[in-house]
Amino acid sequence: MDPLKRVEKDLKKCVKCGACRANCPAFSTFQREPAVARGKVALTQHLLAKDIELDDQTYLAMSKCLLCGSCVEKCPNEVPTDEIVIAAREALAEQRGLTTFHKAVGRVIRNRKMMNMGAAMAAILGPLFFRKVPATSGLRLRFPLPFVGGRRHIPQLAKKPFLSRHPEVIQGEPGKPRIIYFVGCMTNFVYTEVGEAALALFRHLGCTVIIPKDQQCCGLPGMSGGDMETVRELAERNLSALEKYEADYVVTACATCGGALHKFYPAVVGKRNPELQQRLQALAEKTIDASVLLQKLGLQPEETGAGEAMKITYHDPCHLRTRAITRQPRELLTAATGVQLVEMEGADKCCGLGGTFNVYHYESSMQINSSKSEAIKRTGADAVVTGCPGCMMQLSDGLKHNGAPTRVLHTLEILARKIRN
Amino acid sequence: MLESRILDQLKTIVGSENVATERQDLLCYGYDATQMEFLPDAVVHPGSVDEISQILNLANAENIHVFPRGAGSGFTGGALPKGGGIVLVVTRLNRILRIDTENLIAEVEPGVVTEQFQMEVEKLGLFYPPDPASLKFSTLGGNVAENAGGPRCVKYGVTRDFVMGLEVVLPTGDIIRTGSETYKGVVGYDLTRLLCGSEGTLGIITKIIFKLLPLPEAKKTMLTIFDSIDGAARAVSTIIGNKIIPTTLEFMDHATLQCVEKRFNLGIPEIGRAVLIIEVDGDRELIETQAARIQELVRPLGLVECKVAKDAAESEALWKVRRLVSPSLRDVNPDKFNEDIVVPRSKVPDVIRRIEKIQQRYDIPIVNFGHAGDGNIHVNVMIDKTVPGMEEKAHQAIGEVFQAALDLNGTMSGEHGVGLAKQPYIHLELKGAQLAAMQAIKKALDPKNILNPGKMFPVKS
Numbered sequence: 001m002d003p004l005k006r007v008e009k010d011l012k013k014c015v016k017c018g019a020c021r022a023n024c025p026a027f028s029t030f031q032r033e034p035a036v037a038r039g040k041v042a043l044t045q046h047l048l049a050k051d052i053e054l055d056d057q058t059y060l061a062m063s064k065c066l067l068c069g070s071c072v073e074k075c076p077n078e079v080p081t082d083e084i085v086i087a088a089r090e091a092l093a094e095q096r097g098l099t100t101f102h103k104a105v106g107r108v109i110r111n112r113k114m115m116n117m118g119a120a121m122a123a124i125l126g127p128l129f130f131r132k133v134p135a136t137s138g139l140r141l142r143f144p145l146p147f148v149g150g151r152r153h154i155p156q157l158a159k160k161p162f163l164s165r166h167p168e169v170i171q172g173e174p175g176k177p178r179i180i181y182f183v184g185c186m187t188n189f190v191y192t193e194v195g196e197a198a199l200a201l202f203r204h205l206g207c208t209v210i211i212p213k214d215q216q217c218c219g220l221p222g223m224s225g226g227d228m229e230t231v232r233e234l235a236e237r238n239l240s241a242l243e244k245y246e247a248d249y250v251v252t253a254c255a256t257c258g259g260a261l262h263k264f265y266p267a268v269v270g271k272r273n274p275e276l277q278q279r280l281q282a283l284a285e286k287t288i289d290a291s292v293l294l295q296k297l298g299l300q301p302e303e304t305g306a307g308e309a310m311k312i313t314y315h316d317p318c319h320l321r322t323r324a325i326t327r328q329p330r331e332l333l334t335a336a337t338g339v340q341l342v343e344m345e346g347a348d349k350c351c352g353l354g355g356t357f358n359v360y361h362y363e364s365s366m367q368i369n370s371s372k373s374e375a376i377k378r379t380g381a382d383a384v385v386t387g388c389p390g391c392m393m394q395l396s397d398g399l400k401h402n403g404a405p406t407r408v409l410h411t412l413e414i415l416a417r418k419i420r421n
Numbered sequence: 422m423l424e425s426r427i428l429d430q431l432k433t434i435v436g437s438e439n440v441a442t443e444r445q446d447l448l449c450y451g452y453d454a455t456q457m458e459f460l461p462d463a464v465v466h467p468g469s470v471d472e473i474s475q476i477l478n479l480a481n482a483e484n485i486h487v488f489p490r491g492a493g494s495g496f497t498g499g500a501l502p503k504g505g506g507i508v509l510v511v512t513r514l515n516r517i518l519r520i521d522t523e524n525l526i527a528e529v530e531p532g533v534v535t536e537q538f539q540m541e542v543e544k545l546g547l548f549y550p551p552d553p554a555s556l557k558f559s560t561l562g563g564n565v566a567e568n569a570g571g572p573r574c575v576k577y578g579v580t581r582d583f584v585m586g587l588e589v590v591l592p593t594g595d596i597i598r599t600g601s602e603t604y605k606g607v608v609g610y611d612l613t614r615l616l617c618g619s620e621g622t623l624g625i626i627t628k629i630i631f632k633l634l635p636l637p638e639a640k641k642t643m644l645t646i647f648d649s650i651d652g653a654a655r656a657v658s659t660i661i662g663n664k665i666i667p668t669t670l671e672f673m674d675h676a677t678l679q680c681v682e683k684r685f686n687l688g689i690p691e692i693g694r695a696v697l698i699i700e701v702d703g704d705r706e707l708i709e710t711q712a713a714r715i716q717e718l719v720r721p722l723g724l725v726e727c728k729v730a731k732d733a734a735e736s737e738a739l740w741k742v743r744r745l746v747s748p749s750l751r752d753v754n755p756d757k758f759n760e761d762i763v764v765p766r767s768k769v770p771d772v773i774r775r776i777e778k779i780q781q782r783y784d785i786p787i788v789n790f791g792h793a794g795d796g797n798i799h800v801n802v803m804i805d806k807t808v809p810g811m812e813e814k815a816h817q818a819i820g821e822v823f824q825a826a827l828d829l830n831g832t833m834s835g836e837h838g839v840g841l842a843k844q845p846y847i848h849l850e851l852k853g854a855q856l857a858a859m860q861a862i863k864k865a866l867d868p869k870n871i872l873n874p875g876k877m878f879p880v881k882s
Contacts (some may be wrong), residue, residue, distance in 0.1 A: 012755060017454045018494035022534070022557035031512065032441075032466075033449035033493070046448055057445040076747040 003090040003228070004048050006271055007083060011048070014041040014079045020071035025350040026064045026357075029364040034061035037071035037081040044088050054095040062088045064361065066354025066368075067224060069322035086268055089226030101359065102225030109185070109217035110230055162188045162195035168213050169245075170199075173206035177248040177297065180210045182238075182287075184257035185217050186389035194389055197416035198253045198290055204419045205297050212241045218260035223268070224355035235269045239279055250283060253290040253412055255388035256355075259319030261287040289320060291329040291387060291411055304415040305337030312414070313344045313381040315372070315395060317388035321348055329387055329411045336415055344375040344384075353394035369398035376406055383407040385414055423462045423507075427483060431465055431507070434475045439466040439513075450508045453493045453500050455842050456756075461488065461502035468513045470588065470596060470627040476509060477625065478594030480871050487592075488873055489621040491531065491563030494555045496759055497840030499567060499620045503875050511562050514627060517541055525633045526585060526602055531562020531626045535569075548636040550577035553836065562626045568618030570836040572669035575794030576702075577634070579836075581617040588628035589616060592867035602630055615862070620838050621873040623866050640668060640702035641712045642736035644728040645719055646693040650674060652723030653695035654770040657793045659718050660699070661766070665711055670794030671698040671743055674773060677790045680749040687742060693725050697793065698743055700736075746790055753786045754803035758815055760822060764831035766796040775825040776800060783818040785811070797835035816845070823849050839877045847879060 020037035021027055027036035034043065043061055046052045065085045072080055098106065162183055172178075179202060187195045202209050219234035238261075242250055252258035266284050270277030288296075306312075314333060316326055326348070334341050352358070352368030376384045376399065384395055384406055396408045423431075423442075431440045441447070441464040450464045467473045480487045486506030493500050502508050515532035522545055529538060535556040539549050552571035553559055559569070565587070570579045586600030589612075600606060600613035616623055647653040657670050673681075673696045682689050689696070697719075701711045716727055730736035750757060764772045773789060780787040791799035800822050804811045823833045823846050833850050834843055851859070860878055863870075 013751065015454060015456055016452045016493075018492050018555065018558045020558075021492055021494075022536075032446070034445055038452075039449040042449055042452060043445055052444055052448065057443045061445055061449075076744075077751060078748055 003087040003094070004044060007044065007080075007087045008048060010080050010084060011041055011045050013077045014038060015077060016042065017076065019074055019076055020081070023070040023074045025066055025068060025070065025352060025354075025368045026364070029367045030064055035064040037065075037075070037079070040065060040085055040088070041079060041081060044084050047088065047091070054092050058088070059092055059096070062092060063357070064364075066318070066350055066352070066357045068318035068350040068354060070318070070350060073322055080267070083267055086223055086226070086228075086264075089224070090228045091226070093226035093228075098225060098227055102222070102227050102356070105221050105225060105356070106227045106230040109219065109221055110233060157189055158192040160192075162192040163211065163213060163215075165192075166199065166211055168211055170203065170209045170211075172203065172208035176206035176208065178208040178210065178246065179249045179251050179293070180212065180242055180245055180247040182215060182218075182242070182250055182252045182257055182261065183211065184252065184254035184389065186256075186393070187254055191389040191392060191410065193413055194253055194410040197410065197412040197420070198251070200416045200420045201290070201294060201299065201412060202251070204303070205294075205299065207297070210245045210247060212244065214241045216241065218257040220256050220260045220264065221355060223260075223264065224357070228268070232269055235265050235280065236276070239276075239283060242283060243279070247286070249288045249293055250286045251288055251290050251293055253387070253410065254390070255289070255317035255319035256390050258287060258289050259323065262323060263319075289323070289325050289328075289387065291320075291332055292325055294415065295328050295332060299332065299415070301335035302337060303418060304332070304335070305418045306339050306414055307417045307421060309338050309340070310383060310414075311340045311342060311379075311381045312383045312385045312409075313342050313376055313379040314347060314411075315344070315351060315376075315384055315386040315391060316348045317386055317391045318350050320387050325387075329385075332415060333385060333411060337418070339414060342379045342381055344379045344381075346371065346375050351391045351394045351398070353390050355390070358394065365394075366398065366401065369394060370402065373398040373402040373404060377402065377404045381406060383409050383414075385409050385411055387411050423485065427479070427485065428463060430479055431463065431476065434479070435465055435467045435472050439468065440464070441466075450490065450493070450510070451502060453495045453498060455496055455498045455501070455840070457498050457501055457841060459501050459503045460505065461508040462505050464508045464510060466510045466513050470514075470590060473509065473511075473590045473625055473627060474594045474596050476507070477590055477592055477872070480507060481593050481869055484869060484871065486871055486874050489562075489566070489625045491560035491566075492534070492555070492558050494559045495563065495567060495840065496761075496837040497834075497842040499838055499840040499873070499876060500563075501841060503841060509625065511625065511627075512560060514562075515560075518628070520545055520547065520633075522547065524602065525635075527631045527633055529561055529629050529631065531560060531565070531629065533561050535559050535561055535564055542633055543636055546636050548634040549583065549631060550574075550634065551580045551583060561629055561631075565617055565626055565629055566619065566621045567836070567838045570792070570795075570797065572671050572700075572792055574797075575670055575792060576666045576668045581614060583632045584613055584617055584629060585632050586630040587613055587616055587626055589624035589626055591624045592869070592872040596627070597624075600630065604632070618838065620840060620876055622863060622876055624872070637702040637704075639705045639708055640700055640736070641708045642730040642739050643699045643712060643715065644739040644742065645697045645699060646690060646725040646727070647695045647697070647719075648692050648723040648725050650695045650773055651770050653697050654773075654793070655722050656697055656719040656724075657769065658767050659722065660715055661794070663714070663718055665701070665715060667699050667711075667715070667794065668702045669698065669700040670792065671790070672696070672769070672793030672798070673743070673746065673790040674788070676786065676788040677746055677750075680753060680788060681742060681745050684749040684752055685745050687745075689742075690725050696742065698739060743790075750788055750801055750803060753788065754805045756804050756806045758802040758804070758819055759837075760800040760802070760819060760833075761791070761835050761837045762798055762800055762822060762826035762831055762833060763835035764796045764798070764826055764829045766794065768829040768831065769793055769796055769798065772798065772825055772829055772831070775829075776822055779818050779821045779825070783814050785815055785818055787818070787822075792835075795835070796831065820846055820849070841876060844877070844879055847877070
């Protein structure tokens with residue numbers, strides 16, 4: 001079935017009022033209508049009507065979206081432009097084939113063994129992380145945008161991935177919740193400290209923590225390139241990995257993974273297959289962000305804290321904000337001992353990463369990021385804290401560009417400090 | 422299609438990165454909030470008044486149609502390139518040039534977004550009141566060209582009341598200034614007021630001098646629910662009759678409330694037939710007294726419930742009812758015609774009753790809400806365009822709604838303008854020599870009819 005047909009009804013909801021112009025990070029940098037939600041909706045309508053083609057210009061317009069969901073949140077008519085863009089990218093990929101970069105992404109994220117090898121990780125995350133893309137890696141973008149400048153700052157890959165450090169089941173106290181921890185690639189390979197913090201907190205609360213070894217990438221890097229085949233495959237493999245265990249919750253500490261499990265799987269992946277949809281729906285209902293669960297389980301403020309007096313500011317990851325998770329992390333952080341939370345201007349604005357948007361439109365991505373970095377700097381905070389490893393990477397890059405010494409930490413890293421010491 | 426010679430000249434004027442001719446680009450500059458679409462031949466993004474002047478000079482010499490555009494958020498098609506030509510987007514001119522706290526004026530470029538301007542002046546304790554619903558994304562140039570209104574206009578007036586002077590590029594390419602920086606000024610015709618609401622047919626606005634007010638110290642929001650539409654309407658005239666002019670008096674009729682309630686379950690009592698959101702602003706002490714007095718005045722008028730916001734968060738919660746109207750309306754029918762008639766405020770119940778009759782006669786749902794304080798009612802005719810004959814019926818019903826407003830000494834449009842959407846009905850309101858006088862002005866300023874042609878006045882066949 002034509003992926004565009006999937007969103008045909010949604011397209012009709014858009015009345016072209018222009019409200020998305022106020023909220024779209026891509027529009028804020030490109031300043032042209034094809035970059036804003038309304039423009040992409042119009043183009044998708046014209047694609048369906050067959051008066052434009054899935055050509056370079058359409059590709060370019062559709063690439064200018066961070067899938068941040070800001071337009072969806074503020075849309076008076078509730079047009080799901082993120083799902084529309086995903087459908088258009090899927091149609092583009094079907095018609096034109098995946099870009100070389102996204103082919104590589106798909107190959108790697110479908111292959112956990114390969115991901116465990118640093119070299120393979122470098123291949124996929126290369127444009128995101130590394131100063132240089134080896135000329136032999138074959139990572140050439142169809143739109144030759146300056147995507148890897150020598151100025152990019154890169155987090156280091158962990159020596160040992162998080163998943164290989166712990167047993168699959170860590171027994172907790174009887175009567176306490178059983179949780180499955182969905183780790184996600186960024187935590188597994190880069191920000192392993194986030195995983196350790198999550199584990200420490202949930203063990204502290206007596207939970208039985210299950211970390212299925214055969215869990216996969218959530219698939220969102222593939223989705224952002226229209227590679228829905230990969231996303232579907234990963235969704236199904238994740239389902240089998242997670243369904244093996246009885247659990248009260250599936251916990252994520254990565255906003256993006258949480259967004260995939262909670263929102264995009266049922267909204268985009270399962271639409272054509274009722275049996276699969278039912279299972280994805282069940283998974284979505286169990287999925288919970290770590291901050292929400294910690295609050296629910298009554299994490300005591302006096303047990304948490306920075307261990308030192310610390311002024312922090314909080315950045316809302318798009319994929320928490322669009323799931324209305326903005327209050328919980330702030331409440332937890334404010335209550336933590338030693339922590340002083342100061343709000344930055346535009347805390348709810350996208351950091352500019354937008355999955356692979358950052359790869360194709362690096363300059364624009366950093367332009368979106370620069371107002372974020374400025375806002376963080378103005379607070380005078382020692383650290384910017386957030387709930388998404390993807391944002392953490394982008395924020396670090398931006399702050400270093402802006403010459404700010406501000407540290408970048410995950411909410412859980414702050415909360416777990418006292419417990420881990 | 423524009424000749425390549427013309428495109429080359431345009432590129433020389435604004436730079437090739439600011440001239441777009443790809444089909445995808447053209448499609449994205451052919452729509453606005455009316456849901457009509459036309460394909461332009463080129464989209465240009467000039468960066469200065471001189472570039473705009475050169476473009477118009479070229480267009481005038483070569484007989485090419487030019488359609489000025491801001492955010493493209495209009496409701497009547499004012500920015501739509503019907504018949505093709507050049508869409509001239511002014512949003513690169515987006516600087517606030519100065520805010521003068523001694524003379525309480527500001528000078529801005531047309532591409533500045535309304536809310537951004539408001540936030541900047543408010544930082545200095547000043548106030549720019551016009552607040553069209555689109556203020557988060559609409560541009561000030563568009564606001565002036567359409568003479569935008571908004572809820573606060575009942576107390577403060579519309580955009581026109583804040584425009585002191587303009588810089589305008591005429592269709593021939595000449596750059597003129599109108600008005601002045603002084604409150605008083607009577608030399609020559611008042612071209613400033615002529616250009617406010619001229620819908621981009623007389624010139625392209627490139628600078629605006631606005632009058633500012635001191636920012637009121639505080640505001641207070643109340644949501645009042647009445648058991649009849651008459652009660653709500655009488656509340657409006659009673660409040661104003663008692664010499665209190667609230668900042669806003671927003672009205673929602675029963676059909677609107679049903680839509681919102683059905684979708685969002687806000688807990689509006691069943692017997693509620695109309696809602697008024699009343700806001701007062703001013704000195705902290707004064708607004709407390711005013712709010713108390715208003716509650717006293719409306720209580721005998723069939724008041725079911727009155728919620729008073731204690732702080733900004735509660736005020737926001739009360740306004741939510743109003744903001745949820747738009748998404749709920751789609752549950753009635755997928756397509757809507759959003760008209761904005763005005764009647765003298767005492768005639769609001771009369772016009773609502775007449776609209777109810779029209780609705781029954783045509784069997785089309787009509788939902789009314791809007792700015793009761795100044796008699797400006799948003800009449801939403803909800804239809805399903807896929808049902809054969811429904812759109813035609815809607816057009817007839819709309820004609821009757823306009824006639825009803827005119828019969829009650831009102832007007833067809835308070836905020837949205839004529840553009841393309843209301844053109845078929847303009848003869849109901851503008852007649853004979855009056856229409857001819859307007860057309861003579863257009864002809865004098867735009868002899869070749871190149872600037873936003875086919876808007877406002879019916880095209881002679």
